[in-house]
Amino acid sequence: MPEIFQYTFMIRALIGGSMVAILAPAFGLFIVLRRLSLIADTLSHVALMGVAIGFVTNTFPTFVALIATTTSAAGIEQLRARGRMPGDAALAVFLYSSLAIAVIIISKSSGFNADFFGYLFGTVLSINDRDLWLIGILLVVVILFVISFFGELTQSAFDQDLAHVSGVRVTATNLALAVLTGATVTASMRVVGVLMVGALIVIPVLAALRLARGFRTALLLSIAFGLLSVWIGLVVAFYADLAAGGVIVITTVVMLALAETVGRGRDYLAERHGIAPAGQSVTQEDVENTLSADP
Amino acid sequence: MTVERADEVDRERQADLDLENGQTTLWSAGSDGENAPSNRPTVCEFKSTWYSYGGGEPAVEDVSFKVHEGDFAAILGPNGSGKTTLLRLALGLLKPGRGSVELFGQSSSRFRNWSRVGYVPQRVEGLGTRFPATVEEIVEQGLYRGIDPLAIFRRHGRKDVLDALDVAGIAHLRHRPIESLSIGQRQRALIARAIVGRPELLFLDEPVSGVDAVGRDRFHELISALNQEHGMTVFLISHDIGAVMQGATVCACINRTVVFHGAPHHLTGEHLSELYGFPVDVLLHDALHEHR
Numbered sequence: 001m002p003e004i005f006q007y008t009f010m011i012r013a014l015i016g017g018s019m020v021a022i023l024a025p026a027f028g029l030f031i032v033l034r035r036l037s038l039i040a041d042t043l044s045h046v047a048l049m050g051v052a053i054g055f056v057t058n059t060f061p062t063f064v065a066l067i068a069t070t071t072s073a074a075g076i077e078q079l080r081a082r083g084r085m086p087g088d089a090a091l092a093v094f095l096y097s098s099l100a101i102a103v104i105i106i107s108k109s110s111g112f113n114a115d116f117f118g119y120l121f122g123t124v125l126s127i128n129d130r131d132l133w134l135i136g137i138l139l140v141v142v143i144l145f146v147i148s149f150f151g152e153l154t155q156s157a158f159d160q161d162l163a164h165v166s167g168v169r170v171t172a173t174n175l176a177l178a179v180l181t182g183a184t185v186t187a188s189m190r191v192v193g194v195l196m197v198g199a200l201i202v203i204p205v206l207a208a209l210r211l212a213r214g215f216r217t218a219l220l221l222s223i224a225f226g227l228l229s230v231w232i233g234l235v236v237a238f239y240a241d242l243a244a245g246g247v248i249v250i251t252t253v254v255m256l257a258l259a260e261t262v263g264r265g266r267d268y269l270a271e272r273h274g275i276a277p278a279g280q281s282v283t284q285e286d287v288e289n290t291l292s293a294d295p
Numbered sequence: 296m297t298v299e300r301a302d303e304v305d306r307e308r309q310a311d312l313d314l315e316n317g318q319t320t321l322w323s324a325g326s327d328g329e330n331a332p333s334n335r336p337t338v339c340e341f342k343s344t345w346y347s348y349g350g351g352e353p354a355v356e357d358v359s360f361k362v363h364e365g366d367f368a369a370i371l372g373p374n375g376s377g378k379t380t381l382l383r384l385a386l387g388l389l390k391p392g393r394g395s396v397e398l399f400g401q402s403s404s405r406f407r408n409w410s411r412v413g414y415v416p417q418r419v420e421g422l423g424t425r426f427p428a429t430v431e432e433i434v435e436q437g438l439y440r441g442i443d444p445l446a447i448f449r450r451h452g453r454k455d456v457l458d459a460l461d462v463a464g465i466a467h468l469r470h471r472p473i474e475s476l477s478i479g480q481r482q483r484a485l486i487a488r489a490i491v492g493r494p495e496l497l498f499l500d501e502p503v504s505g506v507d508a509v510g511r512d513r514f515h516e517l518i519s520a521l522n523q524e525h526g527m528t529v530f531l532i533s534h535d536i537g538a539v540m541q542g543a544t545v546c547a548c549i550n551r552t553v554v555f556h557g558a559p560h561h562l563t564g565e566h567l568s569e570l571y572g573f574p575v576d577v578l579l580h581d582a583l584h585e586h587r
């Protein structure tokens with residue numbers, strides 16, 4: 001058995017990391033397509049406030065963070081949907097107020113600064129059973145949600161008005177999407193830390209979008225890139241004795257670069273063979289076909 | 296030809312009558328006298344509708360008109376005239392400040408029977424994000440009939456989808472990523488998406504903006520065919536007068552309020568000048584292609 005599997009903390013890290021690697025990009029696909037990446041970022045700061053409160057009150061920090069992110073997500077969505085405040089203004093208010101509260105709590109209390117640092121930069125190597133259970137439950141909830149509401153999610157990602165006229169309950173879908181974004185952020189926070197949560201949610205998805213043609217492929221590719229990044233990142237971090245969160249995020253960026261390269265190569269080949277590539281311009285033949293088509 | 300002419304005269308008479316009676320009914324040029332609007336059900340109706348954004352100047356002011364089953368209604372107006380607001384009110388995306396808007400006799404904000412309605416927007420939010428969907432997948436979205444937990448496992452290639460792609464003239468593009476299409480092709484894909492569920496009423500918002508002249512003509516032919524051959528009621532928003540003259544049976548000119556409504560051949564340069572706020576001198580082609 002390789003050395004890496006002889007440590008319980010490494011096995012826990014691999015299990016927790018893998019669950020988050022499925023959860024974050026699977027849900028991230030809808031976050032990216034709806035251009036909500038900034039919400040993920042805001043909610044990660046809200047999660048930080050939750051963690052601080054958890055430490056001070058001596059409760060389970062990840063759970064407090066989950067409550068904080070999901071309720072804030074619902075609040076942000078309500079403000080946005082009712083047009084009370086421009087979307088990014090609402091985000092700024094939530095981001096800075098929660099960060100300020102976190103800073104005040106940390107400065108007033110001494111003794112947990114080291115742990116807190118871990119939440120900022122990721123603590124996947126010190127993940128405990130309680131965290132694993134919570135992440136596991138969130139994973140099941142989010143996967144069931146994505147599968148059951150796949151139609152609604154893809155419709156509202158394409159266009160909110162079109163979705164409404166197709167009969168999709170857009171307001172309810174948006175609220176659920178926001179709340180589960182909070183849950184996804186909280187789960188991912190344990191692996192890559194508050195400051196890099198957005199990376200795990202967004203970057204594997206960008207890599208997948210470069211290569212995928214259909215929605216299902218994009219979903220599966222996002223998850224595949226997420227899993228590869230976490231596995232490679234954890235192994236490299238273990239043997240090179242580096243910060244796991246940072247290595248994982250760098251690996252996602254390498255994946256994105258690879259996907260771009262493969263995508264470009266494919267476009268180049270397609271162009272040479274006269275096939276219109278994904279995301280590129282239209283061939284003359286297509287134009288003629290469309291024009292000559294008798295409606 | 297003579298028969299058509301007689302029809303034309305009939306229609307004009309009826310339209311004049313409507314105007315004299317002060318009715319808000321839009322007269323549509325049906326194929327025969329029995330098809331008069333009063334005999335056909337109303338599918339969309341604005342009743343003294345008012346709307347203003349954020350409580351400012353009204354964007355829509357006391358608008359009343361009806362669209363009947365089988366109509367090809369063109370809503371004309373300059374930019375900022377409230378055309379798109381009207382459309383959003385009709386689709387229940389906005390709630391009127393005063394008055395009401397009805398779809399199939401039901402308040403549009405409470406309307407839920409969306410399978411009867413198709414919609415082709417001017418722009419789509421999701422495009423430009425490398426949206427991962429083939430043309431076929433986008434058209435399939437039009438078949439949405441409520442929550443389906445197994446949707447993710449369903450196979451492609453349903454006959455309805457292929458038929459709709461055929462009607463829209465883009466069957467050969469069905470496996471292509473939606474983002475790789477030209478603007479005109481995307482609009483056809485959106486038409487296919489809108490008609491795949493065989494709606495009774497089709498809303499289009501400036502569907503040809505950004506499409507070249509040839510594409511525009513073909514697009515209007517397609518919409519006319521949907522109206523005449525497939526029996527769909529059409530509610531088209533445009534700032535392009537040519538579009539109205541080609542296939543529309545009724546038209547309403549909007550500049551916050553209704554400036555003109557009636558058959559397109561009753562539309563004069565004076566109406567248009569009032570609409571656009573400067574003298575308009577146009578050669579109008581009516582249904583018989585006579586220059587007036």
